[in-house]
Amino acid sequence: MRLSTIILAGVSASGAAMAQVPDGPFAGAVTETAPQAEYTLTLEAGQVVTLSTASIENFDTVLALIGPDGKPVAQNDDCDGSLQSCITFMPPDSGRYTARVTGYGEATGAFELTVAEGANVGLSYAAETLREEVVTLGSGTSEVRAEIDLDADAIFVASTYALTETLDTTLTLLDADGNILAQNDDRGDGSLNAQIVYQPDQAGHFTVLAGSYDGQGQGDLVLSLALDPNAQVPFDFASVEGETIAEHTGMLGADNREQSYPVELTAGQTVMIVADAMTDDLDTVLTLNGPDGFPVAMNDDRGDGTLNSAIAYTAAHSGTYTLEISRYHGSDTSGEFRIVLSAVDASVVDTLQALNENVVTLSGPELTLETEDFIVHYTLEGGDASSARYAELVGIALQESYEAQIGRMGWAEPLRDDNGRYRAYVAHVDGAMGFTKPVETVFDNPNTPDVRETLAARTAFVIDNDFLGLGKEAPAESLLRATATHEFNHVVQFGYDAEEGLDWLYEATASWIEVATMGSDQDATDYVGTDFDTPHLCWTTQVDGHDYAQWTLLQSMADSHGEAVVRRLWESSVTLDGFETASATLAEYGSDIPATIQRWRAQNYARAYDLAPLFSGSVAVRHTLDEPGRWMSKGGLEELGADYLVVDLDGRFQVSLEGEDGLELIGLGRRGDEVVAIALGQTGVFDTSGFSDAALMVFNSTLPAEPGTCNGVGYSIEIEASTGRMAAPAYRFDAPHFLQPGVSEAADSDEAAAP
Structure with missing residues (x-):
């Protein structure tokens, strides 16, 4: 869509007088002395505007829009997955509004602010807007109709942008006879907005219907109709000619993750199998296994902008094949499905493969x-x-x-x-x-x-x-x-x-390979803080970012066994899956998952990594033990997770742990540039004498039922004076980069610089 710039009445920094400014984009900066920049806009009631920031400095902006009465009417931090901000807004009243830009977490930097007319619905630079207007659903209006004439082969894009936050919009495209040509609920960008891309093979008259998901939605939306030669036209699977040979319906969810159906095929026969989610958010995966049990065809997303699946396969042998439909393993989606199997021409195999090959359409x-x-x-x-x-x-x-x-x-x-x-x-x-x-x-x-x-x-x-x-x-x-x-x-x-069922392995390995192959040109150290901040979460947690952050586990394994151990994990994944992939690999090196994770958690305390100076800080502290007695956790220690408890006591102590089976105590102490780890089990003597820093690590050695299924437990620790002797260290770490737990690099630097 071509967006036209709105006239700005004036611009000011915080505390400065307003002044006339030229047409945008408008350059500005947030500094320590001017922590916000303000732009005054004259807006008309009912006029849709989109405000967006951009920064070549990667400045993390926060954008707010203030109404004529001085009260905030809209705010945004991150937009479209970036650190930049955007707001689409329709003023209820005409007047002078203020766009305010600040930095997230008191960040500072330079930026540009663009104020444009209309809503950004994802059209390319070459798009031609045919019609764009604000329409209202509710009060007897359950849908809005828009008529449009299209030329043959024109790429038509109909889009909605909900101005009412809770409005879940839908779109339907009809031909001149009222037949449904295309429908869409969610366009796949994480919003509840809808979009249809359609290319007619002949000129004609068409009708666009804009409505809501349940037919009861109320609110305002922008309806945009445009021609965009760069838009990707979804493949019409219904257009493939063939003879239906079978249909299946069913439900997939947490209790029924896959269904299987026999398929009789003769050598040379081509079958197209199309799976559609009929309800909810189901993300389907289709797999066709040959008569020998090995897979011969597979598809997750079929290339038409949906999460549905499709396979086209020409049978190499006659026999009974097995069709499996499952939900994508990396999600918890569920819903009803419908599968249609059709006998089709062999050329359909190439047609469907071409859809998968289309990874990205460049803008020029x-x-x-x-x-x-x-x-x-x-x-x-x-x-x-x-x-x-x-x-x-x-x-x-x-x-x-x-x-x-x-x-x-x-x-x-x-x-x-x-x-x-x-x-x-x-x-x-x-x-x-x-x-x-x-x-x-x-x-x-x-x-x-x-x-x-x-x-x-x-x-x-x-x-x-x-x-x-x-x-x-x-x-x-x-x-x-x-x-x-x-x-x-x-x-x-x-x-x-x-x-691979141990899907943690994908991002963890790719992040580790950065530090193993690119030296200083790596980005992996930026993510370590995600794991260090929440070490109580289980290994393979589904919390965003931990798979990237936990590349340090692979580095810990490489430190113990050589870097080839990481490659061996992937070689094991060929025949194994999930935790078995890791277990079998570690067994080759005389270890297992709990022992490997325990050592890694201790290594994290020591920050015993060559790139540790680039980490954002040290592991988080759960509690500080500064006097003998009993301390009880409030729960939350997940499988293969660790809690770090600083011990601010000098002397010998008997330490006892009470909790579920699988919980273990490890004493951690630093002398100079070395950190030692003492295995205490459920109870043992921990002598802090001679340690400049000491801590107890409570480790949950229990393996989850499957990757990502994590549950937290609680425990209590009793500390009392002892005359016993501490056991020899189980392992040692060179720790020249040690940083007291719970301290960030910035705080440590500030402390060192203080007089």
């Missing part, structure tokens, strides 16, 4: 750069714009990543495109640094002739075009190199197993 003319092993797609125009030099740096970083991971570290070579290269894109990635997408499940990686994989996949990946708005202090070239090796490691991972 596509250019390519080829290296020995990679092809980099990029553009110089639009929101995805970069430069030829940027693409060259991406190619260099990727080649270095290939040589490090495949050449030096011995990882199996992943699957390539038909052109013999790995496909990378440089594009704007909303709120992230990059992503990798499986485009074809090949099942057996031909590059590993001695191993038969069952779920290996070919992939393509995207690297962000500028890394702006992510709150990163490192320069773009450093972030580029970190992201290149991170995303290529995902490519490598999918060459082993595209559906």
